[in-house]
Amino acid sequence: MRTSYLRIAAGAAAVALVAGCSSDGSSSSTNSDESGAFPVTITHHFGETTVDSEPSSIVTIGFNEQDFVLALGVKPVATRGNLSYDYRNRPWAQEALGGTDIPEVGSEELNLEQIANAGPDLILGPYSFIEQGQYDQLSEMAPTIADIGGYDDVPAATWQQEFEVIGKALGMEQEAADQTAELEQKFQTTQDENPQFAGKTLTLGFDMGDGTYLVLGEDDIRALFFKDLGFEIPAVTETISPENLNKLDTDVLVMAGASREQLLADPLFAALNVVSQDRTAYIGAFSEDLPSALGYSSPLSLNYAIDGFAPMLAAASDNDPSTVVPAPAN
Incomplete structure (x- = not known):
């Protein structure tokens, strides 16, 4: 159980979910x-x-x-x-x-x-x-x-x-x-270049692979990255069941832990407004570079993360359903 916990918590690098972060x-x-x-x-x-x-x-x-x-x-x-x-x-x-x-x-x-x-x-x-x-x-x-x-x-x-x-x-x-x-x-320059980030709600979700999803909140440094860009994020980390999937239906959704194709295979997930209106960024498993950069949350990795996430978040938050949210750059 501890191994499984650490693999999800550190994701690709860094943090236990219960530890998270606070700016206070x-x-x-x-x-x-x-x-x-x-x-x-x-x-x-x-x-x-x-x-x-x-x-x-x-x-x-x-x-x-x-x-x-x-x-x-x-x-x-x-x-x-x-x-x-x-x-x-x-x-x-x-x-x-x-x-x-x-x-x-x-x-x-x-x-x-x-x-x-x-x-x-x-x-x-x-x-x-x-x-x-x-x-x-x-x-x-x-x-x-x-x-x-x-x-x-x-x-x-x-x-x-x-x-x-x-x-x-x-x-x-x-x-x-x-x-x-x-x-x-x-961080501030990226906010200034994307004023639509300010005040929009964002959820960073993790597919647990068993029908449940982990929603990361202000007690997790991976989610705090998005707060630093001006988004509003959940206060605490929690696991949600399929019955509460609407908690993912925020202004912008960032999904980790599975591919876009795997996630869309779930009809309940695919039916969410944030998904059907293409306000979702799919970043893959925490064994990949961009989500791993969130896990490290370091002076080196955050520079990389800003460059990687900014185009996706800009497309997901532009209030235009016709805008295609790009996949993470290789």
């Missing part, structure tokens, strides 16, 4: 001087971790941390593999990887022996969903940063919050802030 509040805190010099102390699920000096041997143990480190021009010495996606060939990271094949330290389960053998001086897992026992063992190897949100009453971290924490842990706070501002501007 901060899920981490740091203590450093105004220059961002070390030491820096970061608060996370299991307490506080102090990084005394600039790390040189970083292991990333979460589902998307590798991208954040790469965005800062740093290559981890080892990383967690992906559950269902050919992540080594993800297009948005190839330039940053520069042909480097980073060793894995597990995928569904972390291999603690391999992590120790990598000789880390910093272990990054702000989006890893590790447990207390794992954290205790990892902390004996090197300073370890566990989840910075998604536990107790703390909302899971946005990509901005995760980038801030990783930037501080690496002594590159200003670089992370500069890239954050640049990416936020790209």
Whole structure:
């Protein structure tokens, strides 16, 4: 059951459904001087971790941390593999990887022996969903940063919050802030170029393959991507049965987990207004690049996702039923 859960939750890369994201509040805190010099102390699920000096041997143990480190021009010495996606060939990271094949330290389960053998001086897992026992063992190897949100009453971290924490842990706070501002501007520019996005309701749905559908809400970073573009999305993630399929019938629908042909084979799905009026974007399985970019929700993948989704969303939201929504570009 846990394997199935993780495969759907991480999708192609990144996130457990229950963790999701909220744009309200901060899920981490740091203590450093105004220059961002070390030491820096970061608060996370299991307490506080102090990084005394600039790390040189970083292991990333979460589902998307590798991208954040790469965005800062740093290559981890080892990383967690992906559950269902050919992540080594993800297009948005190839330039940053520069042909480097980073060793894995597990995928569904972390291999603690391999992590120790990598000789880390910093272990990054702000989006890893590790447990207390794992954290205790990892902390004996090197300073370890566990989840910075998604536990107790703390909302899971946005990509901005995760980038801030990783930037501080690496002594590159200003670089992370500069890239954050640049990416936020790209989101805003895309909204400005598509004013029809504002206020339209959008559902990101996942075909579970058993007649039910998962609707992703503001507690999932994949759905928050569309909120960042100006759409209104459901508040929470929920599984809907065929009897409640009308919950998919929003202004715009983005469907993942199955092909267009497979989805349209269901007459109840095909009869939805959002489907029959061609206001639906079909993005395929989470093992493919574009939906996987949502899963990573990183400074690298979100740039790619904006470029890939903008043409589809523009066509789906233009109030013209004759406009054909394009398939994802290869």
